[in-house]
Amino acid sequence: MLKNKTWLTLDSRTFMAITVLFAFGTMLGCAGGGESSPITSNLSTTPSTESESSSAETDSPSANVASIPEDLHVEDLHVEDLHADEAEASVGTLAFTEDQAEQNPLPQPPGIPMIALNSTPGGASAEVMLQPSADSNVSGYYIHYGKQSAGEPGVCAYEARYAADSFPVTLTELEPNTPYFFAVSSYSSHESPCSNEIAVVTPPAGA
Numbered sequence: 001m002l003k004n005k006t007w008l009t010l011d012s013r014t015f016m017a018i019t020v021l022f023a024f025g026t027m028l029g030c031a032g033g034g035e036s037s038p039i040t041s042n043l044s045t046t047p048s049t050e051s052e053s054s055s056a057e058t059d060s061p062s063a064n065v066a067s068i069p070e071d072l073h074v075e076d077l078h079v080e081d082l083h084a085d086e087a088e089a090s091v092g093t094l095a096f097t098e099d100q101a102e103q104n105p106l107p108q109p110p111g112i113p114m115i116a117l118n119s120t121p122g123g124a125s126a127e128v129m130l131q132p133s134a135d136s137n138v139s140g141y142y143i144h145y146g147k148q149s150a151g152e153p154g155v156c157a158y159e160a161r162y163a164a165d166s167f168p169v170t171l172t173e174l175e176p177n178t179p180y181f182f183a184v185s186s187y188s189s190h191e192s193p194c195s196n197e198i199a200v201v202t203p204p205a206g207a
Contacts, residue, residue, distance in 0.1 A: 106192035108154060109133055109141070109184050113198050119206035124174045126202070129167050130184050130195065138186045140165045144194060145182045147175075154193035156185050176205040 109130055116127040128143050144150075146159030158181065162171060174180060179201050183194040 105190060106138060106186050106188060107133070107135060108193045109186055109195040112196045113143075113182050113184050115182055115198060115200050117200060117203055119176070119203045120172065122176075122205050123172075124176045124178075124202035124205065125170060125172045126174060126180070126182070126200070128169045128171065128182060128184070132167065133186050135186070137188045139188045140186070141167070141169075142185045142187060142191065143169050143171065143182065144185065145171065145180055147178060147180060149181045149199070150183065150194065150197060153196065156183060156191070156194040158183065174202050176202050178202050 110133075111131055114129040116129070118125045118127070126145075130141070132138075141164050142156070143162045143164060144156050144158040144160070145162075148159065150157045162169060179199060181197055181199050183197045185194045186192045
């Protein structure tokens with residue numbers, strides 16, 4: 001009877017020890033990071049990664065320039081192209097001014113110049129008179145003269161030209177006993193056609 005009681009007591013202790021060891025091993029397995037630990041870790045980190053990725057895409061400088069074509073180059077932008085309209089406008093204004101001047105030219109001075117000839121020591125002089133133009137745009141006059149005729153009315157093709165604001169105008173150092181041709185034009189920004197031509201012969205040189 002005593003032996004059976006002792007065996008039962010030992011068997012009970014052994015069972016309890018095995019149970020404690022099993023329980024302790026299970027706890028160690030859970031605390032040591034079993035297979036379920038990585039799953040929990042992955043679930044907790046995945047939303048954070050997606051949030052960081054979304055934030056990086058939003059804050060990235062490239063997101064603001066996504067609409068700019070990749071094949072656009074700075075050298076393709078020409079500064080002169082920006083001013084093309086201004087250049088065309090300037091040319092158009094200049095052309096309009098020239099067209100306006102052609103449409104409204106200064107009129108040909110009326111009449112024929114009047115010439116008063118005088119002898120000078122070694123030569124001759126001519127005093128030129130012409131009725132002033134009534135056009136308020138006239139700034140002055142050109143007295144054209146030479147030994148050859150212009151050959152065509154209104155043409156100012158002479159050897160010399162003298163500018164004056166008003167009349168009379170005296171031309172000196174002319175050759176004596178020589179035919180001369182005279183005509184007058186008016187000018188402002190443009191020159192008018194020449195007046196009718198007059199031909200004279202200078203007197204002999206004075207003593």
